[in-house]
Amino acid sequence: MALKVFKLIAEEAYRQKYGLEMIPSENYVSENVLKALGSILTNKYSEGFPGRRYYGGNEVIDKIENYAVDLAKKLFGVPVAFVQSYSGSPANMAVTMAVCEPKDVVMGLALSSGGHLTHGAHLNFSSIFYKAINYTVGDDWKIDFEGLEKLATKHKPKMIWVGTTAYPFKLDYKKFRAIADKVGAVLVADCSHITGLIIGGVHPSPVPFVDIIMTTTHKTLRGPRGAMILVTDRGLKKDPEIKGKIERAIIPGIQGGPHNHQTAAIAVSLGEALKPSFKKYAVQVAKNAAVLAKELGTVSETHLILLSLTKYGYGMGYQAQFALEAAGITVNKNTIPGEPASPFYPSGIRLGTPALTTRGMKEKDMIKIAGWIKRALEEIRGLDLPKEQDKRKDFIKEVKVNLSKNKNLEQIRKEIEQFTGRFPVPGIK
Ligand SMILES: Cc1ncc(COP(=O)(O)O)c(C=O)c1O
8 A cells, every 4th residue: 555655656756856847836845854744743742832732742842843933033033933834824814813803804916916815815715704805916917006005995904915826026015014004904924935035035025014924834935835924023012912813813713733743844944944055045046037037038026937828829828737747847827917818727827946946957947948948838829728618628628638649748858857857856866
């Protein structure tokens, strides 16, 4: 039984090593992070917080969690940190529960503008249990602050999210703060995507401007899957009770026992992020993204590129994702602002450089990779999404099969396999 799983892990290791992992929310963790994740710490139950557990035998676990919390506080320069959230979505739920009562107004960037599900998307807890109001980006794909201010003035939100999941520009936290202050809202940054860049100094920090920060630990920060909730000095001054409110939201509000192996791995990754080498890494992530974006005919101020494929045809996101996958390049289809096709069959792809940069790739490699991407995208010309909705599902299925047998894409895959074999991946031989 275990053999079957290990065989599949080996298969996935091959894919991770010999392909180009370009999903911007992914990364390769270090061997030490892997070691902590695979440790015996997973055996222990520790509901509660250090010194206040529901179970015995937590002396060592307390030390581990306290260490992780101390490193988080040090890395961000904040007075309060939590490291128990299972992942970003439950952490955002905990923040929302701590700040808001059910039915309170919560504002966040629309999913279709590059926001996250948990910031007020349809069918998500954030719009089921709260009154979600979404602000958007403008025609220039940048946050429409005028529209945001109008909505905030009208709806008087209890909380405003500033955070993105498919947005290639820097965020102006000061402008968000001014609007939050005008309407008396709590301002929360979800910097899951850009935490590594903030640590590296290549993206402005939200710490001076926001009250609370949520970040996943597994994206540019390069830790295990998980999340942290941080309260800034400003946030603590505004609400001295906030620490207890967040604690109660995490447990008993949402979660049971924390994943101690994950907490330990977060501590390892925070230690790594405190080193000067991490700053160098983050700077290179941004440099690589800027070069890659330029080569692809667009811009990126972060680690991420949102590429419109309208010049290749109508509704080309799926087709591009499949063509690139057949060539050994992993990206995801994505809507573009003002989506001309459909949210389900979008017109763009989202890609990024954090994982490639961890492998040691630099600007010259990005130029090569852009060449492969452009060559692969040539193969989707003429494969426009049918205008008739009932034909789309079968069409996309057929496109996937055909692209997986495409000889030009197979050739690109061979070239990429040769190229990637030279760049090590931690934990993969
Ligand atoms: C901005 C942002 N917030 C929250 C999350 C949710 O994190 P998770 O997938 O760990 O629940 C994501 C993940 O995509 C994200 O991009």
